[in-house]
Amino acid sequence: MIDLKTLEVWFIxxxxxxxxxxxxxxxxxxxxxxxxxxxxxxxxxxxxVYKPTVKSTEEIYAIIQAANTAExxxxxxxxxxxxxxxxxxxxxxxxxxxxxxxxxxQYNRDIPWSSIDMDFMNLNQSAHGDREFGFIxxxxxxxxxxxxxHWQDTDVLAQISTWARAAAGWHDWQGAKFVRFxxxxxxxAVTDGDKxxxxxxxxxxxNTYGIGDLVAxxxxxxxxxxxxxINEYEASYTMDAALLKGGEKxxxxxxxxxxxxxLSKFLVDGGFKGxxxxxxxxxxxxxxxxxxAQRLMADGFGFAGxxxxxxxxxxxxxxxxxxxxxxxxxxxxxxxxxFDPNNALVLGSHMLEVDASLAKDKPxxxxxxxGIGGKADPARLVFNVAGGEALNxxxxxxxxxxxxxxxxxxxxxxxxxxxxxPVARVLWKPYPxxxxxxxxxxxxxxxxxxxxxxxLTAEHLxxxxxxxxxxxxxxxxxxxxxxxRNELRWNDIxxx
Ligand code: MN
Numbered sequence: 001m002i003d004l005k006t007l008e009v010w011f012i013x014x015x016x017x018x019x020x021x022x023x024x025x026x027x028x029x030x031x032x033x034x035x036x037x038x039x040x041x042x043x044x045x046x047x048x049v050y051k052p053t054v055k056s057t058e059e060i061y062a063i064i065q066a067a068n069t070a071e072x073x074x075x076x077x078x079x080x081x082x083x084x085x086x087x088x089x090x091x092x093x094x095x096x097x098x099x100x101x102x103x104x105x106q107y108n109r110d111i112p113w114s115s116i117d118m119d120f121m122n123l124n125q126s127a128h129g130d131r132e133f134g135f136i137x138x139x140x141x142x143x144x145x146x147x148x149x150h151w152q153d154t155d156v157l158a159q160i161s162t163w164a165r166a167a168a169g170w171h172d173w174q175g176a177k178f179v180r181f182x183x184x185x186x187x188x189a190v191t192d193g194d195k196x197x198x199x200x201x202x203x204x205x206x207n208t209y210g211i212g213d214l215v216a217x218x219x220x221x222x223x224x225x226x227x228x229x230i231n232e233y234e235a236s237y238t239m240d241a242a243l244l245k246g247g248e249k250x251x252x253x254x255x256x257x258x259x260x261x262x263l264s265k266f267l268v269d270g271g272f273k274g275x276x277x278x279x280x281x282x283x284x285x286x287x288x289x290x291x292x293a294q295r296l297m298a299d300g301f302g303f304a305g306x307x308x309x310x311x312x313x314x315x316x317x318x319x320x321x322x323x324x325x326x327x328x329x330x331x332x333x334x335x336x337x338x339f340d341p342n343n344a345l346v347l348g349s350h351m352l353e354v355d356a357s358l359a360k361d362k363p364x365x366x367x368x369x370x371g372i373g374g375k376a377d378p379a380r381l382v383f384n385v386a387g388g389e390a391l392n393x394x395x396x397x398x399x400x401x402x403x404x405x406x407x408x409x410x411x412x413x414x415x416x417x418x419x420x421x422p423v424a425r426v427l428w429k430p431y432p433x434x435x436x437x438x439x440x441x442x443x444x445x446x447x448x449x450x451x452x453x454x455x456l457t458a459e460h461l462x463x464x465x466x467x468x469x470x471x472x473x474x475x476x477x478x479x480x481x482x483x484x485r486n487e488l489r490w491n492d493i494x495x496x
Contacts, residue, residue, distance in 0.1 A: 001300035002323040004045040004168050009101075010067050010076045011035035013053045014060070014084030014133060023123055027081045028053050030107040034079070034151050043154075043161040045324055046074065046168060055084075060092035068097045075099035075167040077160070080129035081107065082122075086136035093140055099167045099467045100144035101160065102137065104130045109150040143466040159459070166463035169317035173468075176204035176273045176316070179266070181211050182281030184307035190447040191308035193397030198310070201402065202468055204273075206309040211277075215284035217269075218262025229257040233291075237365040237381060249377075252287070252367040256379035259285065260292035267301060274302025274316040276309050279351075279373035288373050290352035290380035291365065294424070297331060298356040304331045304449050305353055310395045310402075314451040315355075318393075321464065327454030330355030332392060332426065334448050344434035345412065345427050348392075348452065352380040354424035358454070359383035360413075368422040385426040387413040392428075392450035393461060395470070401495045404465045405446040406458060407437055407475040426452065431477045440475040440484050471495065 013031040015024060035050035054060045067073045075098045106126050137144055145163045149156040184192045195206045230253060233239065242249045267275060275296075279288050297303045302316025311331060318329035331353060338345040351370060356363060363381035370378055393406040409428040418425065430437025458474050465472035471491055475484070 002172075002320050004165075004320075004323050005047065006072060007046040007074045007168055007171065008049045008070070008072050009046055009164055009167065010049050010051050010063075010070075010073055011038065012051050012063055012076050012078050014078060014080045014089070014129070015053050015055050015082045016084055016088070017055050019082060019122065023082070024053060024055070026123055030081060031079070034105070034107065037151060038077075038157070038160065041157045041161075043157045044164055045161060046164045048077070053081075057088045057091055060089055061095070064092040064096050068095065073098060074171040075101060075164070077101045077103050078133065079103045079105060080126055080133045082125045083129040083132060086132045089133065089136050090140070093137065093142060096142070099163070099170060099463075100137070100142065101163050102130065102134065102144050102146045103151065103156075103160070104134075104146060104148040105151040105156065109152070143469070145463055145466065162457070162459050163463045165321040165456075166460050166467060168323070169321040169464055170467040172273070172320040173313065173317060174203035176313070177271060178204060178206045178302065178309055178313055178316075179270065179272045179275040180206055180208045180307055180309050181214055181275065181277040182307065183208065183278070185278050186280055188306060190396060190445075191304075191306055191310070191449060193310055193402075195309065197397075198313075198402070202313070204313055206313070211281050211283055211285065214262065214266050217266045218259055218285070221258050221261045221265070225261050226254060226257045229261060230254065233257065233365055237363050239365045243365060243367060243379075249367045252377055253365070253379050255286045255376070256289075256291050259287060259289050260295060263289060263292050264296060267296070272301075274312045276304050276307050276312045278305070278307045279375075282373065282375060285375065287376050287378035288352060288370060290378040293353040294356045294381050297353070298328075303353060303355075305350060306449075308447075308449050310397070311447065311449045311451060314393060314395050317464065318451045318453050318456060321460055322453060322455045325455035327388075328355060328357035329451065329453045329456065330358050332450045332452035334392075334450070335425075339434075345429060346409075346434075348426040348428060349423050352378055352423060354381075354383075354426075356381050356383075358385045358424070358426065358452075360386040363424070366422050380422070381424060382422055383424045384414050385411065385424070386454070387411045388454065390428060390452060390454050391456065391458065391461075392452050394447040394450045396445050396447055398445065398471070398495075402470055403445065403473060404461060404468075404470040405441065405444045405473045405475070406461050407431065407441055407446070408458060408477065409437070411454070431475065432479050436479060436481055437475055439481055440479055443481070443485055444473050444475070444488060
């Protein structure tokens with residue numbers, strides 16, 4: 001469903017006509033070699049496309065205009081091999097609508113001490129050429145990522161890769177459509193927000209559909225399709241005899257499969273990239289979608305419960321950014337705490353809808369009553385989630401801006417069996433510690449719903465926030481409450 005190799009970043013080198021044919025020929029050769037080097041780098045998940053050197057206001061304007069309208073171009077990498085007087089960049093940068101990475105590199109890694117002469121100096125000027133470029137971008141208050149180092153260094157490639165993944169997530173949001181079945185869970189504040197402003201800022205739209213529209217599609221699914229999907233369940237998950245054909249709970253699995261197929265068809269036919277539902281509005285549905293939401297998330301759809309369209313969209317963006325990396329990206333909720341002073345933990349889960357892509361081992365398909373919603377017992381996948389570095393992220397609507405809040409965490413494998421808890425679950429320790437992490441989150445107004453990632457880092461999300469114009473707050477190993485509270489106060493002034 002998500003293929004980053006169809007996406008492109010354009011490698012654009014700035015120069016000027018002052019240097020003459022010979023030098024500009026060298027500039028072009030070197031730029032092509034660097035662009036090809038980046039394109040061939042294992043880490044970088046998208047195509048890097050070489051573009052001819054730009055040397056004038058008109059050429060710069062034309063290439064940026066082209067980048068803006070190129071469907072698969074997700075961003076540009078700019079580099080000034082020589083000096084490129086930056087007033088030439090004003091017109092182009094003023095219309096730039098794609099993410100910008102400023103690669104502050106140099107063709108040669110080392111100074112050739114014994115042979116360096118004025119011709120070499122004339123050609124290799126990025127140390128000052130890139131400062132001229134940096135000035136105009138700063139003067140124009142344009143967000144961008146600055147990456148410094150030789151273009152073959154692994155850490156430079158990793159930073160470019162991180163930015164490219166963020167740009168892919170941002171690109172995916174542009175024109176994306178998310179469905180909200182019904183409205184928000186009644187009276188809940190943090191999951192609500194300004195959908196009009198979100199569409200203006202983020203490029204995706206959220207529209208509501210009556211649950212009856214979905215029920216009509218679900219009811220139209222054939223028994224042949226349902227039986228084929230149940231066969232897939234049986235091949236993929238551990239299932240009790242009671243759930244198999246002829247078993248007393250088989251009908252619950254049958255209904256769950258019907259719901260999954262109906263939801264999937266609704267999303268695919270409508271060109272939607274994710275959805276939200278609410279247990280308060282399930283008229284005509286036999287169960288709350290449990291396994292359906294879990295499996296659709298694992299397929300790449302964004303999802304969050306209770307009408308939480310912001311988290312659903314964020315989960316989708318995470319899936320695009322993390323595509324092809326080891327580990328999963330999922331809808332999550334801080335559910336309950338273990339306040340053991342020697343081993344404080346958060347148990348994360350949801351009523352049913354924990355993304356199947358997080359499963360450490362083969363999940364168990366189970367059917368149990370749900371103490372909320374008043375529907376038939378829903379089918380869900382139950383599993384544990386692996387330990388390791390991870391993070392939680394939340395987008396909140398602060399009224400005059402959206403805030404992206406993240407908390408880096410260390411996930412830990414469950415030490416205890418949870419025989420009476422029939423939902424998938426994750427355990428983690430927030431950084432820098434339980435008390436600081438939770439207090440910081442609450443001071444920052446973070447939601448109980450999050451997008452949980454096993455493979456994205458704070459750097460991915462910082463880059464993403466810059467592209468989206470989001471306020472970015474990180475709670476990590478070095479967070480101090482006093483500093484964080486001041487950061488929040490200062491940001492309030494910045495965004496006034
Ligand atoms: Mn919830």
